[in-house]
Amino acid sequence: MPKPGAAAQTATPALRKWIVEQADAGFAPDVVLASMLASGWDEAVAAATLHATMAAHQHQAPKPAAAPVPSPALDGSPLWLDAGDRQVAVLSVLRIPRLVVLGGLLSDEECDALVELARPRLSRSLTVETQSGGEEVHVDRTSDGMFFQRGENPLIQRIESRIAHLLQWPETHGEGLQVLQYQPGAEYKPHYDYFDPHEPGTPHILERGGQRVATLIIYLQSPELGGATLFPDVQLEVAPQRGNAVFFSYDRPHPCSQSLHGGAPVLAGEKWIATKWLRQHEFN
Incomplete structure (x- = not known):
């Protein structure tokens, strides 16, 4: 340098x-x-x-072609969205990046149930290993987590159906719901959720359902302090309020999507979230 x-x-x-x-x-x-x-x-x-x-x-730089992405029905700037079995509040909307903060996506009882089902299955969170397409422990991600299989139990089925209805995207095009626990000091440094087209392991990853095109982060337990979801490109912080969620999509695997995001360190208490990644095609 x-x-x-x-x-x-x-x-x-x-x-x-x-x-x-x-x-x-x-x-x-x-x-x-x-x-x-x-x-x-x-x-x-x-x-x-x-x-x-x-x-x-x-x-x-040349940019990949844009792909269709999931999206709530935001025409007319609605205050509420129909999620099938539940009305969800629209708290904030950004057009660039494509981002919506949602209120009351899950009930307190659903949040508690997810935490209790996930707790005994937690292990150190992994990230995608871009050279091989496998997974690895990475210093940038210091949470503990686990994955539910898609449709694993009635609670997961209900939540996945609600998400599909809300985002107008097939349930089959979603990865299994991931639950994460962030204890004091834990964080996830800013990153992109799409798979870098230039990495050698990406073609192998894409065989299971194509690119990721959107992310939904649901807050299951609020920490006492810290733990916001950060979007550095637009200087946005989303507070981790239990039951609420932030949805954002990225129509191409490129920084121009402005979908760079991270989890700020938890300063006191614990933060629990559930993350749903949505793919272009059926995920298997």
Whole structure:
């Protein structure tokens, strides 16, 4: 990396070139920024240069074609959405990225039941290993979690049917519901949920149902402090309020979707969430 000079720091062509090289190599923006700070760059200069360079690079780079995505019925700016067996409140909507904050997706009783069913089956959360298409423990993700099989029991069946109705997407096109526990200090650093088309393990992953095209995060237990869901590209924080959810879609596996997101560290108490990933095709 080009080192900053002793005088007032300014972005140089060499620095911008280095940032693009790191992005093309697959390093997340927070990792690139941390490397710049460790090399002596002023935080304000580094952050501004990183943001401007990546915005220009993403605008110039060829983008994959857009795909159909799940979506609630938002025409007419409704206050409530029909989820089949339940009315769900619309609390906030963003158009770019495609994001909706939903109120009361699950009842308190459903949240408690999911936590209790998941608790004895928890283990350290894994991430996708992009070279092989397998899974691995990663320092960026420090929660514990488990997966329910699709349709595993009546509670899961009811929730999956509600999600499919709400998002107008077939139940068969969803992965199994994942439940995660975040204890104090646990977090998930900013990342994308889609599978990077440039990674060698991606073709193997896509055999099971195509790309991920949307994510639904449901809050099952609120921590006392911390644990917000962060969307760095749009400077948005979603509070982890029990029973509520945040839905966002990404019509192409590319940073232009602005679907970068993460889970802020829990500072006190425990956060429990359920995550549903939706695929292009039937997931098996």
